[in-house]
Amino acid sequence: MAPRYLAVLAGAGVVALWATLMTSPSLSGVKTSPENRGLADAASDPLHETIHIDRNAPSHPFPHFWEMMFGSGRAVLSLRAGYRQDLRQVKEATGFEYIRFHGIFDRDVGLYSEDAAGHPVYNFSYVDQIYDGLLESGARPFVELSFMPRQLAAEPPVEQAFWYRPIVSPPKDWDKWANLITNFAQHLIDRYGIDEVSHWYFEVWNEPNLDFWAGNPKQESYFHLYDVTAHALKSVSPRLRVGGPATAQAAWIDTFIRHTVDDHVPVDFVSTHVYGNDLPENVLGSNQPVSRAQMVCSAARKVYDQVKASPLPNLPIIWSEYNASYKNEPDVTDAPFMGPWLADTIRRCDGLTEMMSYWTFSDVFEEQGVVKTPFYGGFGLMAEDNLPKPSFNAFQLLHKLGDVRIALNSDSALLTRRKDGALVMAVWNLFLPEQTGAPKSVTIDLDGTKSKGRILVSRLDDAYGSLLGEYHRMGSPAYPTRAQIAALRRAAELGPPEVEHFTGGKLNLVIPPQGLVILEFR
Numbered sequence: 001m002a003p004r005y006l007a008v009l010a011g012a013g014v015v016a017l018w019a020t021l022m023t024s025p026s027l028s029g030v031k032t033s034p035e036n037r038g039l040a041d042a043a044s045d046p047l048h049e050t051i052h053i054d055r056n057a058p059s060h061p062f063p064h065f066w067e068m069m070f071g072s073g074r075a076v077l078s079l080r081a082g083y084r085q086d087l088r089q090v091k092e093a094t095g096f097e098y099i100r101f102h103g104i105f106d107r108d109v110g111l112y113s114e115d116a117a118g119h120p121v122y123n124f125s126y127v128d129q130i131y132d133g134l135l136e137s138g139a140r141p142f143v144e145l146s147f148m149p150r151q152l153a154a155e156p157p158v159e160q161a162f163w164y165r166p167i168v169s170p171p172k173d174w175d176k177w178a179n180l181i182t183n184f185a186q187h188l189i190d191r192y193g194i195d196e197v198s199h200w201y202f203e204v205w206n207e208p209n210l211d212f213w214a215g216n217p218k219q220e221s222y223f224h225l226y227d228v229t230a231h232a233l234k235s236v237s238p239r240l241r242v243g244g245p246a247t248a249q250a251a252w253i254d255t256f257i258r259h260t261v262d263d264h265v266p267v268d269f270v271s272t273h274v275y276g277n278d279l280p281e282n283v284l285g286s287n288q289p290v291s292r293a294q295m296v297c298s299a300a301r302k303v304y305d306q307v308k309a310s311p312l313p314n315l316p317i318i319w320s321e322y323n324a325s326y327k328n329e330p331d332v333t334d335a336p337f338m339g340p341w342l343a344d345t346i347r348r349c350d351g352l353t354e355m356m357s358y359w360t361f362s363d364v365f366e367e368q369g370v371v372k373t374p375f376y377g378g379f380g381l382m383a384e385d386n387l388p389k390p391s392f393n394a395f396q397l398l399h400k401l402g403d404v405r406i407a408l409n410s411d412s413a414l415l416t417r418r419k420d421g422a423l424v425m426a427v428w429n430l431f432l433p434e435q436t437g438a439p440k441s442v443t444i445d446l447d448g449t450k451s452k453g454r455i456l457v458s459r460l461d462d463a464y465g466s467l468l469g470e471y472h473r474m475g476s477p478a479y480p481t482r483a484q485i486a487a488l489r490r491a492a493e494l495g496p497p498e499v500e501h502f503t504g505g506k507l508n509l510v511i512p513p514q515g516l517v518i519l520e521f522r
Contacts, residue, residue, distance in 0.1 A: 062405035243269035297348035328377035339516035340428035437513025461515035
């Protein structure tokens with residue numbers, strides 16, 4: 001896919017900022033060379049586009065929906081030092097608000113058991129340590145109510161295939177399940193206060209349309225689980241926020257909303273999941289191919305339209321999992337590809353959701369077992385040993401975008417304004433991992449404006465902000481030494497933005513395949 005770069009940029013009060021940059025090698029998204037610099041001067045280059053700025057284009061609020069929440073490995077992993085170190089680093093880079101994980105009711109958390117007479121016994125020791133740790137890091141819980149405690153599960157207990165074998169059976173006793181929910185919620189309020197816990201979200205289960213729910217029939221039995229859970233939560237406090245169906249592949253949203261309305265069941269938000277490599281027949285009910293670059297926001301559009309057409313058209317939509325892949329694909333989730341993929345996903349999904357949760361912030365993660373090598377295509381922004389992947393740097397760079405978006409006729413750029421008045425622009429060159437790709441030359445035209453200013457330039461690509469080259473040069477060790485880990489961290493650093501001074505005219509860039517450039521106009 002050769003991305004199109006013809007764009008119309010806008011911004012009331014934009015300071016015109018360019019000219020000496022036209023030949024500046026430091027603005028190239030690749031290591032500079034005569035060949036690379038020549039690309040920026042080749043008007044006949046088929047991958048050359050010109051972006052013209054229109055200061056009168058419309059604008060709209062642009063909340064950072066893509067970085068408000070992150071997923072993580074199961075609940076008990078949050079007690080590990082590596083998890084908390086990664087959490088602090090991602091919090092500093094993105095300012096996220098919520099963390100979501102599976103398994104707060106799993107055996108290794110120790111919340112629920114029964115005595116010899118079958119009476120419930122509650123132990124909140126690890127629950128408190130888990131949530132205390134999140135709150136101390138500045139993150140609030142997005143509470144996924146899962147999975148089934150073994151002693152509460154219907155016989156025979158059904159185990160899901162994850163390495164830690166969560167129980168996905170319905171409860172053997174629905175009253176005991178309701179009491180678990182009410183005791184859990186009341187304990188949280190007693191410990192943290194309703195004014196705090198009312199800011200949390202409570203999501204009923206995880207992906208009940210797949211093998212994470214063994215109820216039969218799946219949808220009808222899940223709806224019963226949701227009903228019992230939602231009523232139990234609201235009986236503790238009507239201020240608690242509850243929602244679902246937490247499905248994979250954007251499923252069940254319309255029928256779920258209809259069920260809650262028809263049966264008068266509380267619902268404060270809808271949640272669902274999608275991945276870039278989900279199949280269109282599973283997500284969209286279509287056999288037409290959908291690119292990895294388009295799937296997430298195609299699903300977001302489907303769900304948005306379903307909610308708007310429903311009896312609850314203003315119900316908040318939360319994507320409690322998204323990523324470019326649900327598989328272990330190193331050339332996707334470990335690679336600089338995530339920079340332009342994320343930028344383009346932000347552009348496409350703007351206005352279609354309240355919040356999206358990238359799955360996950362860290363590879364302190366054991367769904368397939370103990371991590372065997374740092375770069376195996378894990379979901380996390382941080383690889384084992386607190387190593388920042390290119391995806392971490394992508395989030396760090398895109399965090400610079402402002403909270404007002406200014407219209408562009410472009411499918412490969414975003415222009416925003418920050419609260420401090422600075423304009424921030426993201427420009428990218430998106431090619432899929434299986435495609436060869438080519439560098440893209442971009443000319444930004446200020447329509448002859450002759451003002452002075454400066455620009456801060458940050459880049460992410462194979463040469464900048466990616467530790468993979470250094471990792472391969474050291475022989476791709478499965479267990480890097482401490483010295484190698486230190487070298488990899490240095491290689492992953494973006495470094496400070498380059499400062500360019502200019503006067504009037506035009507700006508030329510070269511962006512390599514799968515490259516992302518952030519421009520801060522001062």
